[in-house]
Amino acid sequence: MIDGSTTPMENDLRRARDELELRVAERTRELAQAVRVRDEFLSIASHELKTPLTALRLRAQLRERALQTSGTDYFTADRIRQMVETDLKDIGRIIHLVDNMLDITRLQAGKLRLEKEPLDLSALVREVIQRFERQIMASGSSIRIEAPEPVQGRWDRYRIEQVFTNLLTNAVKYGAGNPISVAVWGTPEGGHLRVSDGGIGIAAEDQLRIFRQFERATGEDSGTTGLGLGLYIVRQIVESHGGKITVQSESGRGSSFTVELPYE
Ligand code: ADP
Numbered sequence: 001m002i003d004g005s006t007t008p009m010e011n012d013l014r015r016a017r018d019e020l021e022l023r024v025a026e027r028t029r030e031l032a033q034a035v036r037v038r039d040e041f042l043s044i045a046s047h048e049l050k051t052p053l054t055a056l057r058l059r060a061q062l063r064e065r066a067l068q069t070s071g072t073d074y075f076t077a078d079r080i081r082q083m084v085e086t087d088l089k090d091i092g093r094i095i096h097l098v099d100n101m102l103d104i105t106r107l108q109a110g111k112l113r114l115e116k117e118p119l120d121l122s123a124l125v126r127e128v129i130q131r132f133e134r135q136i137m138a139s140g141s142s143i144r145i146e147a148p149e150p151v152q153g154r155w156d157r158y159r160i161e162q163v164f165t166n167l168l169t170n171a172v173k174y175g176a177g178n179p180i181s182v183a184v185w186g187t188p189e190g191g192h193l194r195v196s197d198g199g200i201g202i203a204a205e206d207q208l209r210i211f212r213q214f215e216r217a218t219g220e221d222s223g224t225t226g227l228g229l230g231l232y233i234v235r236q237i238v239e240s241h242g243g244k245i246t247v248q249s250e251s252g253r254g255s256s257f258t259v260e261l262p263y264e
Contacts, residue, residue, distance in 0.1 A: 041214055044227055048097055051225070052090035059086065100229045104213070107236050114156040114240060121191045121261075122147035122184045124157070128164050129182065132172075140177030141197075147184035151191040153263040159237045160261075166230040167195040167257050173224050175199035178254065190243065190263050196256040202249040211235045211245070234259075 006014070063083070066074040106112050125147055129136075136143050171180045178198030185192050202210060206217035216228040238245045242262045249255035 037214060041227070044214075045097065045101060048225060048227060049094060052093045056087060056090050059083065097227065100227060100233060103233050104229060107233070112159075112236060112240055114159060116154045116156055116264075119153060119155045119157050119160065121151040121153065121155075121160070121193060122149065124161060125164060125182055125184050125193065128161060128168065132165075132168060135169075136172055136180065139172045139175065141172060141175050142179045144179065144181040145183075146181065149186070151184050151186040153191050153261060155191075155241060155261060156237075159241075163234045163237050163259060164193065164195070166234045167193075167259075170230065170257075171195050171197035171199070171255075173226075174218065174255070189260065191261045193259045193261075194256060196254065198254040201251045201253045202247065202255055203251045207247050207249060210247075 129143060129145060175197035176199040181196045183194045202217050209215045210217050211231050213232045214228045216226060218224055235245055238259055243260050245257060245259050247255060247257050
């Protein structure tokens with residue numbers, strides 16, 4: 001226009017352009033943040049994988065040297081037993097990390113398919129505890145189980161085992177050697193599972209975010225390591241069964257995680 005003022009159409013165009021620019025800037029920020037989270041995850045994951053791998057390689061090199069200098073004499077039954085035990089521990093750690101990473105990929109692709117079957121929650125809990133007994137003893141903790149009756153439902157055995165294993169290993173890891181207790185019971189709404197420890201606890205402000213991806217409430221100085229994926233995977237599995245998970249905790253006063261699963 002000759003007098004320099006703008007027409008309504010020009011105004012609309014300008015507004016649309018400003019809005020578009022704002023949206024592009026916002027999306028760019030989101031993408032940059034996603035890349036940062038991914039890079040941080042890759043760096044922690046590589047570090048976590050490298051620790052047990054380096055330990056395995058070091059021990060393999062020591063054995064090679066022992067074989068060269070002392071022949072097979074070095075390899076007494078006791079030494080071999082000890083080697084197998086430490087190797088299995090490190091291999092277990094690597095497998096656990098890789099499994100978690102695969103689960104994250106599956107979850108992000110929306111491919112976590114459940115294979116439900118009749119399952120007794122009480123029996124499953126006892127089975128898993130038996131498998132972890134040595135690890136629990138080694139941590140200095142003791143464990144009490146309260147699962148007086150079968151609690152039958154239709155759940156994915158492998159996934160529910162994963163839920164319980166994650167909660168149990170966290171109770172051992174963050175339990176500071178204090179007693180752990182596990183309870184299983186049924187209500188008309190569904191099966192319930194509770195894992196409680198008397199360990200370091202979780203501050204109120206951290207209790208929501210620990211269920212999100214890559215979130216840890218404990219720093220590296222705590223001496224514990226982890227990718228911050230376990231509870232995220234646990235929550236996804238529980239929710240895909242139509243259930244829910246809650247935490248009750250106080251800093252320094254232990255934690256109690258409760259899972260509720262509808263029977264079907
Ligand atoms: P990770 O143990 O690999 O860090 P998780 O997702 O299992 O990852 O747990 C997330 C965070 O929640 C942990 O880093 C820890 O800070 C906190 N946490 C989980 N379980 C417990 C527990 N039983 N007691 C205290 N803190 C816990």
